[in-house]
Amino acid sequence: MKLVANNKKAYHDYFIDEKYETGVVLHGTEVKSMRLGKCSVKEAFIRIENGEVIVYGMHISPYEKGNIFNKDPMRPKKLLMHKSEIMKLSGKLAEKGYTLVPLQVYFKDGLAKVEIGLAKGKKLYDKRQDIAKKDQIREAQKEFKIRNM
Numbered sequence: 001m002k003l004v005a006n007n008k009k010a011y012h013d014y015f016i017d018e019k020y021e022t023g024v025v026l027h028g029t030e031v032k033s034m035r036l037g038k039c040s041v042k043e044a045f046i047r048i049e050n051g052e053v054i055v056y057g058m059h060i061s062p063y064e065k066g067n068i069f070n071k072d073p074m075r076p077k078k079l080l081m082h083k084s085e086i087m088k089l090s091g092k093l094a095e096k097g098y099t100l101v102p103l104q105v106y107f108k109d110g111l112a113k114v115e116i117g118l119a120k121g122k123k124l125y126d127k128r129q130d131i132a133k134k135d136q137i138r139e140a141q142k143e144f145k146i147r148n149m
Contacts, residue, residue, distance in 0.1 A: 001106050001107070001108050002106060002107045003104060003105075003106045004034050004035075004037055004039050004105045004106055004107065004112075005037075005039040005040055005041050005104065005105040006041075006103075006104050007041045007042060007044070007101065007102055007103050007104065009042055010101045010102070010103055010117065010119065011103075012122075012127065012130070013121065013122060013127075014099070014101060014117070014119035014120060014121055014122060015119060015120045015121075015122060015126075016101075016103070016117040016118070016119050017098075017117070017118045017119065017120060018117065018118040019103065019115055019116070019117050019118075020081065020085065020089075020115070020116050020117075020118075021108075021113055021114075021115055022053065022079040022080055022081050022113065022114050022115075022116055023079065023080035023081075023111060023112070023113060023114075024055070024077055024078070024079055024080065024105075024112050024113070024114050025077060025078040025079075025080065026060075026077070026112055027071050028066070028069045028070065028071055029062070029063035029065075029066040029069060029070055029071075030060050030063070030071060031112060032063045032065075032066075033060050033061055033062065033063040033066075034060060034105070034107075034112055035107070036063075038060065038061035039058070039059065039060050039061075039105050040058070040059040041055075041057075041058050041059075041102040041103075041104075041105055041114075043057045043059075044056065044057040044058040044059075044101075044102045045057055045099070045100070045101060045102075046079070046099075046100035046101065046102060046116055047100070048086060048089060048090050048093065048100075051083070051086060052078055052086075053078070053079040053080075053081050053086060053089070053100075053116075054076045054077070054078055054079065055076065055077050055079055055102055055114065055116075056076050057074065058074075058077055058102065058105075058114075059073050059074055060073055061073055079114060079116070089118065092118055093118075097120050097121060098118060098119070098120055099118075099119055099120075099121070100116055100117070100118060100119070101116065101117050101119050102114050102115070102116050102117075103115045103116060103117045
């Protein structure tokens, strides 16, 4: 598995309940550009429209050695999932507070994959608690390291 892009901001802003692995429909030189690591999912979001899962805001830079066949870097890209999974997700999204966010983009067995997460938004106090926990863990590791030297 070769990681292309990671969305750390999603873990900061959302509680991730479930994760799904999906394929992504790419055109032309987008695959070559992704293999070079020129992909970003930081501002991306996912919607289900007409029984299809579509990711918006996923930026794939145009391939440098490409030609007129390069596609628009910000075009919406279709994600490939089983119909039963899509129906299950659309039912979950009908509940208040749930959304779909892309978590990772990677290559698995030569195929481009996007890991998406069913997420629920965090409140400001949840974010503060997470930051406080991380600080405590960091301090404990620092003390442990000093004691064992």
